[in-house]
Amino acid sequence: MRSSENALEVDQLTRVFDVSSPWLNRMIERKPKRYLRAVQDVTFTVQKGRCLALVGESGCGKSTVARLVTGLYDPTEGAIVFAPARKGLRIGRPMEAQMIFQDPHASLNPRWRVGDIVAEPIREFGLRDTAEEVDVRVADLLKIVGLSPDDSRRYPHEFSGGQRQRISIARALASEPEFLVCDEPTSALDVSVQAQILNLMRSLQDELGLTYLFISHNLAVVRHMADRIAVMYLGRIVEEADTEALFGDPQHPYTQLLLQTIPDVAAPNRDRELMGGEPPSPLDPPKGCAFHPRCPLAADICSREAPPSRDRHGGGVVACHMAPST
Ligand SMILES: Nc1ncnc2c1ncn2[C@@H]1O[C@H](COP(=O)(O)OP(=O)(O)OP(=O)(O)O)[C@@H](O)[C@H]1O
Ligand SMILES: [Mg+2]
Numbered sequence: 574m575r576s577s578e579n580a581l582e583v584d585q586l587t588r589v590f591d592v593s594s595p596w597l598n599r600m601i602e603r604k605p606k607r608y609l610r611a612v613q614d615v616t617f618t619v620q621k622g623r624c625l626a627l628v629g630e631s632g633c634g635k636s637t638v639a640r641l642v643t644g645l646y647d648p649t650e651g652a653i654v655f656a657p658a659r660k661g662l663r664i665g666r667p668m669e670a671q672m673i674f675q676d677p678h679a680s681l682n683p684r685w686r687v688g689d690i691v692a693e694p695i696r697e698f699g700l701r702d703t704a705e706e707v708d709v710r711v712a713d714l715l716k717i718v719g720l721s722p723d724d725s726r727r728y729p730h731e732f733s734g735g736q737r738q739r740i741s742i743a744r745a746l747a748s749e750p751e752f753l754v755c756d757e758p759t760s761a762l763d764v765s766v767q768a769q770i771l772n773l774m775r776s777l778q779d780e781l782g783l784t785y786l787f788i789s790h791n792l793a794v795v796r797h798m799a800d801r802i803a804v805m806y807l808g809r810i811v812e813e814a815d816t817e818a819l820f821g822d823p824q825h826p827y828t829q830l831l832l833q834t835i836p837d838v839a840a841p842n843r844d845r846e847l848m849g850g851e852p853p854s855p856l857d858p859p860k861g862c863a864f865h866p867r868c869p870l871a872a873d874i875c876s877r878e879a880p881p882s883r884d885r886h887g888g889g890v891v892a893c894h895m896a897p898s899t
Contacts, residue, residue: 579656580752580784581619581642581670586651588612588637592856609856611637613808614651616882619752619801621656624778624785626799626816628792628831630852633805635788639756642786643672655752670786671745675757677737681729687740688725691715694748714743719773735766739773746777756788771797792831796820801889804828807855807863810882814889822887824896826868862894870895 593599593606612634619625627635640646642653655669674680681690691711694700701707712722718739729737738758745753755774759767771794778785789795795802796816803813804827812825823829852867853859859866865875874894884899885891 578620579618580621580623581656581786582652582654583615583617583638583642584652584654586612586615586638586641586653587649588634588641588646589649607856610808610858611855612641614882615805615808615810617803617810617813619784619786621751621784622778622782623800624787624798626787626789626795626802627805628789628795628802629805630790632852632855634808634855635790635805636756638805639672639754639786639788643670643754645672669750670752670754671748671750673738673741673745673753673755673758675761677734677741677761678729680741681737681744683729685728686725687715687720687727687729687732690729690740691725691743691747694744698748700747700749710747711743714746717746717777718743733766734762735770738762738770742770742773742777746781751782752784752786754786754788757790758787759794760789760791767794774798804831807852807858809863809892810890811864811893812885812889812891814885814887814891818887818889824885824891825864825893826870826895827864830867862892 588611590609590611591606592609594602594604598604599606615634615638617625627638629635637646641648688711691714692707695707695710701710711725715722715724720736720739720743729740732740758774759770762770774785775798777783785798787795787798799816801813801815802819803810804819804825805811806827812819812823812828819828820832823832853863859876861874861876861878862868862871862880865871868875872895878894880892880894882890882892886897886899
């Protein structure tokens with residue numbers, strides 16, 4: 574750890590997937606192996622008690638970063654370093670970060686009662702000594718997320734989408750994590766319910782001193798939640814800055830387009846038009862800057878040379894040949 578302030582340091586993270594056809598097909602069709610670079614040279618830090626958001630279009634690598642950070646995937650290259658856990662915590666926990674997923678229906682075992690779903694990490698890590706203490710802790714966790722202790726006897730299907738996400742949050746908190754990775758935690762929910770869950774997550778962050786890596790494609794949500802934002806495009810971070818700096822003075826042309834296209838209920842297709850269609854495939858990324866085919870500012874150099882990440886005017890980093898110099 575370079576700085577004791579950082580909860581997480583991610584350095585030059587790369588993840589490549591082998592997406593080749595099966596061996597026999599390749600032999601018959603004489604096709605080479607194919608590799609997909611889902612995440613490329615991603616570097617960021619998250620300060621303790623803060624929220625860093627990853628934003629970008631579908632397929633840019635957000636969930637892959639989340640899965641790398643929580644240990645669900647191994648990196649192809651690069652390093653992930655968490656700050657040492659707070660003193661007094663019991664050891665033996667397999668992960669330093671807990672994850673909250675988009676679809677609470679899929680992540681909660683439908684055959685288990687809510688009480689057992691929330692109790693499982695407490696039992697597994699031996700965080701309480703007696704069955705009574707486990708029950709008390711489960712009741713506390715359900716109250717913390719705005720449910721009733723009586724809900725522990727019910728099954729996940731008896732709850733609404735928003736309530737199920739509260740159960741997921743209670744379960745994630747059960748193992749007393751300091752770091753939560755939230756992958757589109759509200760994008761499956763109605764707008765009014767989204768706001769309630771986001772507000773719950775913010776107040777939990779304040780009360781428990783949690784650190785968040787928060788993933789969303791919705792910039793309005795991200796602005797509400799994050800202290801700092803990293804914008805991803807085809808596996809790379811193209812701009813990173815404090816939330817107000819990024820919204821007030823976006824310097825990468827991709828960030829500028831994203832900000833113009835904050836989802837509009839009245840014109841759901843407008844963003845696609847403004848953006849110049851779908852992003853290119855990460856299987857066959859454009860040469861030079863991956864964004865140049867869609868970029869309104871693209872010059873010759875952009876199709877030849879990938880722009881390096883450099884200091885951003887006003888703080889942060891930006892990877893664009895055309896961005897203002899510091
Ligand atoms: N296990 C895997 N095997 C092969 N390719 C994968 C795998 N996981 C992700 N990918 C590919 O990696 C790229 C990044 O995927 P990822 O799920 O990280 O994107 P995302 O930003 O989370 O997208 P979304 O907003 O749709 O959730 C995509 O091209 C995806 O098809
Ligand atoms: Mg995803």
